[in-house]
Amino acid sequence: MSISSHKSSAKKPRAIQAPQRSNGKLRVAAILEAAAAVIDEKGYEGATMAEIAERSCTKIGSLYRFFPNKESLADTIVVNARQNLDAAFNQLDAGVNALSIRALTDHLMALIFDLFTRPGLIKLLDTDRDWSVKREEFRSALEQRLAKTLMTHTPDLSKKPAADIAQVVLLNAKTVAKHRAYFDSASSVPDEFRDMTRLYLQSRLGSPVSKKRIPS
Amino acid sequence: MSISSHKSSAKKPRAIQAPQRSNGKLRVAAILEAAAAVIDEKGYEGATMAEIAERSCTKIGSLYRFFPNKESLADTIVVNARQNLDAAFNQLDAGVNALSIRALTDHLMALIFDLFTRPGLIKLLDTDRDWSVKREEFRSALEQRLAKTLMTHTPDLSKKPAADIAQVVLLNAKTVAKHRAYFDSASSVPDEFRDMTRLYLQSRLGSPVSKKRIPS
């Protein structure tokens, strides 16, 4: 649970301290949780610092002690999301060679879906702000890591197609994660997406012959 | 405009300005266009009525005579998008039986992509507000219309799977439309999506024979 020290652009390098007493750590955790929840509900713009403070039972002044501005909250949520990433992928990589494409798909979709499902994350990645940098950093890191796993599974896959495939798989998982709230629980759309992704991966990673692009 | 403007000759050079007396239709169109553009750039929350007024060369007071509030602008944009919908689908339905799944996919993706590509639309559909109603109305209308076309093409498809498939196809097209700005022009990701959608539709709509792997 890292706190952004926040250097960035502007004038005041007002040093915000990471929490040092257990009390502070709890507070920070509570704030992040509340922030994620509010952002999930209302999006980044719609989330107000006042509401985040209130939901985490924090006074506004205390909130700003730990997070120097609204953006730093968002940053922290995104950065935290990136931390489990490598561990999860490494674990998957371990046995990835033995996996059928079907199993690979299932594991990947689950893994990425879990990632995107972290509260607040998807809303943040979709935010209309000058976020291109953070968003792109995150997307790119994720894409590269996924591409690596794909190339581990299918060693004769070269870099460019691996990157393309990774993007597609990521977007599929993101789509499901993003709309999960709108699918009723009985909806089979998530399953359809998993199936579709399987078909796609079979076509791209499967036997050499099927790997050819479908001739237009 | 018979001759070049006489700046210094006449009494009131007022007529030089943008056509103040334009009839309502033109004005409304200009406003909607500006609104869509601004929303595309900054999102619904980020778009201000002042900027929309300015870009459409409308005075803020006049803007409110055509659209009583910000939401009515958004409504109109979304509603307008629904109007071409039926015409386009009807046209497609006419010859849909004769289409191969590949051709069907291409037509559908193009049609839906075009729809989502209307300025402002995607941003509006993704807006985090109390929009669930409009968004759902739109999504549902689109899904039902697409499901109908799918059932026209593949008569033995029943309602539930048709709806599911429709959702998947819609989300695919939406994903591509949404991210188009971030794909560099050489990116093959849009093509990958089309291919993936083809594979998916072949699996769901295809006759047993067509479900087989395409022989090289």
Added chain:
Amino acid sequence: MSISSHKSSAKKPRAIQAPQRSNGKLRVAAILEAAAAVIDEKGYEGATMAEIAERSCTKIGSLYRFFPNKESLADTIVVNARQNLDAAFNQLDAGVNALSIRALTDHLMALIFDLFTRPGLIKLLDTDRDWSVKREEFRSALEQRLAKTLMTHTPDLSKKPAADIAQVVLLNAKTVAKHRAYFDSASSVPDEFRDMTRLYLQSRLGSPVSKKRIPS
């Protein structure tokens, strides 16, 4: 009475309109007057937009319609002060050759004192902010204009000493203007300053022999 259009550094070029109705013009004048008064009393930092609004019987939103931010108010005050500058100096230049040094001193001190006495101005020039630019612009413009007058009066004065002398005279007038509130009305300190400036100018602009630096 110019309104700064404000381009500067940041993101939003929110176009602030100059007032177009008589009502607006009155409002702007009232705001500037109130701003100058409050700044005179409390300094730039101490002046709040709320108080400026209240004193000018303006609601805060209206204030921001005409002045996009606090700094633009200050800018306008400073810029306005520069406008009368040239006219006043030109008038002085007309007959400057005929003036004795004593008369020259009196005229200059009066002119510059008047300038610095404009409400708010001195406080603004002394403000501790990133104002170096505006302050320096103003100081430099004033110095150059004064140097020109000095060289008109004493043609064999070269550029560098003229600039130095100008700075000294300006600082003298500024000192008197700045402390005027603290001198009781019977204080002879302002007169002493005028006399001192006379002595100084006589030494610098007087007969060639006395123009030499006093040997240390």
Added chain:
Amino acid sequence: MSISSHKSSAKKPRAIQAPQRSNGKLRVAAILEAAAAVIDEKGYEGATMAEIAERSCTKIGSLYRFFPNKESLADTIVVNARQNLDAAFNQLDAGVNALSIRALTDHLMALIFDLFTRPGLIKLLDTDRDWSVKREEFRSALEQRLAKTLMTHTPDLSKKPAADIAQVVLLNAKTVAKHRAYFDSASSVPDEFRDMTRLYLQSRLGSPVSKKRIPS
């Protein structure tokens, strides 16, 4: 400090840090120094207790144990400045009778300039707050002390003119001190001020003979 620090040897490497157990005097001095520096940079309003604490390696809680509030810091800086005052003037008074006016001027300007040059002082004296009292106390003390020295030097000077002259000399020194940061190092403006003050004192304190123009 007998030997170089054994980082890795001992049990508690805590002593490496800044001396936490410094006695109060050192701590207070460090705080005052930091406060003066910050105030010099940002002015009284712009200086924050947090930054002062940080720069003096003091925890904010401790800072408040030495200085109960921000104003007490400022007070202390100003009061400290008054302490050397008498000693310095007394020393000057000792031989003041023997001094030429030129020498007197040089000594006075140097002495007062030094005084005003103490970090933070000028900014504090110029602060726009409810400071009139402290400021006036300081100014008045300084003026009276300087007047005394002037009357020691020139016994037939009466009280009122002595006070006026003192004010002028003080303001001159203050002006130079205040703007020293803005004069480039090659600027002759400070010299001009010294010369001007000499001329002024010669005119006010000089014997009839010395009032004559100095022959070249």
Added chain:
DNA sequence: TATGAATGAGAATTCATTCAT
């Protein structure tokens, strides 16, 4: 005692919307 944390009254600024001329 030392110090990290809590507090909350403001401050600047924005913007949808209404209104008066």
Added chain:
DNA sequence: TATGAATGAATTCTCATTCAT
């Protein structure tokens, strides 16, 4: 009717000061 102006609640962020451990 056209439109410049008025409105004010809402929002982000600051900082001196106090407190609990």
